[in-house]
Amino acid sequence: MNHVRAAAAKNIKNAVEQMRNMNTIIRNADEEDAVCQAADILRRGGLVAFPTETVYGLGGNGLDPLACRRIYAAKGRPSDNPLILHIASKEQLMEIVSMVPPVAQRAMDAFWPGPLTLVFQKAQCVPLSVTGGLDTVAVRFPSHPLAQRLIRKAGLPIAAPSANSSGKPSPTRASHVEFDLSGKIDMILDGGPCQVGLESTILDVSGKTPVLLRPGAVTKEMIEMAIGPISIDPAVFAKPAEGILPKAPGMKYTHYSPKAAVTLVEGTSLALVVERINELVVEAQAQGKKVGVMATEQTKQMYTGGVVLSLGDRNQPAAIGANLFKLLRKFDYLNIDVVYSEVFPETDEGMAIMNRLNKAAGYTKIHCG
Ligand code: TXA
Ligand code: MG
Numbered sequence: 001m002n003h004v005r006a007a008a009a010k011n012i013k014n015a016v017e018q019m020r021n022m023n024t025i026i027r028n029a030d031e032e033d034a035v036c037q038a039a040d041i042l043r044r045g046g047l048v049a050f051p052t053e054t055v056y057g058l059g060g061n062g063l064d065p066l067a068c069r070r071i072y073a074a075k076g077r078p079s080d081n082p083l084i085l086h087i088a089s090k091e092q093l094m095e096i097v098s099m100v101p102p103v104a105q106r107a108m109d110a111f112w113p114g115p116l117t118l119v120f121q122k123a124q125c126v127p128l129s130v131t132g133g134l135d136t137v138a139v140r141f142p143s144h145p146l147a148q149r150l151i152r153k154a155g156l157p158i159a160a161p162s163a164n165s166s167g168k169p170s171p172t173r174a175s176h177v178e179f180d181l182s183g184k185i186d187m188i189l190d191g192g193p194c195q196v197g198l199e200s201t202i203l204d205v206s207g208k209t210p211v212l213l214r215p216g217a218v219t220k221e222m223i224e225m226a227i228g229p230i231s232i233d234p235a236v237f238a239k240p241a242e243g244i245l246p247k248a249p250g251m252k253y254t255h256y257s258p259k260a261a262v263t264l265v266e267g268t269s270l271a272l273v274v275e276r277i278n279e280l281v282v283e284a285q286a287q288g289k290k291v292g293v294m295a296t297e298q299t300k301q302m303y304t305g306g307v308v309l310s311l312g313d314r315n316q317p318a319a320i321g322a323n324l325f326k327l328l329r330k331f332d333y334l335n336i337d338v339v340y341s342e343v344f345p346e347t348d349e350g351m352a353i354m355n356r357l358n359k360a361a362g363y364t365k366i367h368c369g
Contacts, residue, residue: 024182026174029146029191039153041186042067047074049163049177050150051191052142054115054200054216055170055325056177057086057160058185059150062096068129068159074184077166081249082132083159084117084140084200088151093139096157098123103227104205110226113143115196116218119204130159132249136206146191162199163188167257169325169360172197176329197322198352202248203230212236213248215352217321236355237346239363258332258339260292262361266343268369274302276368277340281306284338292331294341296320307334317349324353328360 027034029051038048045067048059058075060067062085072079085096090108093100097120100108104118122137131137139157142148151158162170165180174190181188201216203223210230212220223230235246265280267273277293282305284291291306300310309327312319331339341357343365344350358365 021183022186024178024185025187026178026182027187027189029189034189035146035149035153038150038187038189039155042150042154042156042158045070046186047071048150048187048189049171049174049181049185050147050160050189051144051174051194052086052147052160053144053194054142054196054198055172055194056163056174057147057158058163058177058181059086059158059160061154062086062130062157062159063125063127065127065129068127071159071161072129074181075161075164075166077161079129080132081161082134082138083130083161084138085126085130085157086147086151086160087139087141087157088148090141092157093120093141096123096126096137096139097121101205103210106227107203107205107210107223108141111218111222112141113148114141114218115143115200115216116140116223117200117202117214119202119206119213121206136204138202140200144191144194146189150189169258169328170199172322172325176325179329193322195322196318197325198356201352204233204247211247213246214251215355217318217349217352219348220351221348236351237358257360257362258328258336260331260336260339262294262328262339262341262357262364264341264343264357264361264365266365266367270299270342271302272369273342274299276366277342278302278304280340280366289337290335292334292336292339294327294339296342299342306340307331307336314344317344317353320344321349321353324356 060071117138117140119136119138126137163177164171171177172194196217201218202214204211212232233247235251240246281291293303293306293308295310297313311323346354
């Protein structure tokens, strides 16, 4: 086994060497033939970042182990963290999975195309370099018209993790991809900002009961309306205990972390939270730190110090989700050292928002009141 691992590490090292200082083509997706050029690059084994309705993906030929190794290398991603295969028709699914259970069919009928990824038993043609050695494969049929056109033109299932450097917040704009991956990938297809702004919901339908592995815009409540009760992997709510592996390998890694140390502040009322954050800002500034506050429209005027950025209206969780990664990146660009953030109720879309916020904060939370 050790020599297999050593060979994989050598392959990734070689792929990195080849990619250093590549000339990354950046094209507006509206330009004539931009999608054709991107599809051509994918067919020839290259890497193209493209927009989906959730976040930008870093695409490569999902049936080509070498293209997949290039993806891991460009992102600096551990090779045991599997990739999602993107398709542009339900028929394409049959080529990459070994069976479609009835519960999966119902979920597909309700939510595809859209921001729901399903985990199936894989077909033989799917390389282990896509699945991180697992016998299951995650599949997504995005609703973004540009993503669909690109996948169709390439005529392949496209492996695409989020197009960020591993561990950084997912990119919701082409400029975010450029910042992280310019010089390491062949092309960025700029299709404007992503509408959802948080990665897809992941539901494992490969076992007896469906399990929610990652919350997203397709909420637990929506899924249960369509297919009945599901369970939730504990890694969605809490840092996995030492030695316990979450079912989505990606959930074990530090994620979405800006350079700043993020702390969440919760309390019995919003007024108390604001008051506590104002105190924390003063304390951190006294230590010479550059401080940021992640506020909402309801509270932004109530903060007395620090760089205050608003996530949006608390009553519009979809807007909060769409802004979250953009704001985390903005604090980085502003060289902020510490960020204090408000929290949100964990129901409906709030579950996905809090899952990402908790990870950004490394589960650091202060309770007041
Ligand atoms: O919205 C999205 O899903 C975006 C866009 C580009 O489609 N993609 C995305 O991919 O978020 P990525 O690689 O950043 O996250 C994929 C997650 C990881 O946590 C990974 O561990 C999990 O999916 N995953 C992939 N294959 C899996 C499998 N066979 N079983 C369990 N989890 C899996
Ligand atoms: Mg990711």
